[in-house]
Amino acid sequence: MRRRSLLALAGTVGIGVVGSVTDALPVFSVSSFAVSTEKAAPEHRWVLTVTERYAPDERESIDGEVVDLADLDAEMSSFLRAAVSDDDGMTQRAGRDELPDGLSTTLDRYEAVTGFPDTEDLCGFELWRRDPNRAPALAFDAELVDDRIAFGNPGRIELSVRNRSDERQSLFTGRHPPFGHQWAERTDTDRFVHLWHPDSPFGHLDPLATSISAVGMHHPVEPGQTQTQAYELRAGDRSLAVGEYEVTNELDYRPADAPWSAPYSRVEWRVGFELGR
Structure with a gap:
């Protein structure tokens, strides 16, 4: 009897401790809550990308002529250097509305x-x-689904x-697509709050939640399709604090x-909100 009484008391104390923690x-x-987007690319009528890279010892195997950058005029050389510095085709530094004289002929020859x-x-x-006046094929939006953050009731945002x-x-994205x-x-400090979602295991965060691993991948979006992903702001997250916040990223x-060498289009997006008590 005494043992059962002690166990019952321990259970009551345990419930009280949990209750006091959650109440606190x-x-x-x-x-x-505000959403904004801006088309960032394409900005120009022409984009130059790198399609092949050969090591110096592969020169003899190249089936065609090779030209030295120093033998080309300054404007053309600058355009080619910009493309090499933008090897993934995303920032599109090698974009122009008017092409350097003779560029097409040079690319055909060499x-x-x-x-x-x-x-x-x-x-x-x-x-x-490219067509810089064409509307983006992909459109971004966000919705505040639940504006209250409490124990058992996370705030909810859908992208x-x-x-x-x-x-x-x-769509070029990371693990757990589409976002x-x-x-x-x-907005006023270097602090941040992680947005959780159901398939975001702790294994993808470090123990202090100060860095996030990223793996690039391509994810399909079908014509006319809308894909939605929910995120949560969870009570008990040590990073939660009163203030203004913003989530910024892009659709590439x-x-x-x-x-694979084709340039990307880009839509930059921003979601802003305020946390209060």
């Missing part, structure tokens, strides 16, 4: 260019025509991407059937 957790509210200051590689190039085109699009890991940064995408 602050309750936050989310307000001033298989590769050598003599770049930042790499020993011999590089092959491709020129892409969505919609394919407005009649082509399948390939992967996201976090909200304080291109048609799913485009070659």
Whole structure:
């Protein structure tokens, strides 16, 4: 009897401790929720990308002529150097509305260019025509679903991407697409709050939640499809504090059937909100 009484007392104390801890957790509210987007690319009618890279010892195997960068005029050389510095095609430093004289002829004649200051590689190039006035194929949006953050009741934000085109699009993202890991940064300090979602295991965060691993991957978005991903602001997160926050990122995408060297289109997006008590 005494043992059962002690166990019952221990259980009561345990419940009391848990209750006192959860009662002590602050309750936050989310307000001033705002969404903005801006088309960032393409900005120009022409984009130059690197399609091939050859090591110096592969020069003899190149099936075509090779030209030295120093033998080209200054404007053309500058354009080619910009493309080499933007090897992933995302920042599109090698974008122009008007092409350097003779560029198309040079690219048709030579298989590769050598003599770049930042790499020993011999590089092959491709020129892409873009439409900077065309509306983005992918559209971003966000919604505040639950504005109260308390124990057992996380605040909830949904991010969505919609394919407005009649082509399948390939979105460059991280693990757990379409948006992967996201976090909200304080606008006045360097602090941040992690946005959790159901398939975000702790294994993808370090023990102090100060860094997040990222793995790049392509994710398909079908014509007319809207894909939504929910995120939570959880009570008990030690990073939660009163203040203004913003989540910023971009949609980098291109048609799913485009070659790997094709440039991306980009839509930059921002979600802003305020945490209060």
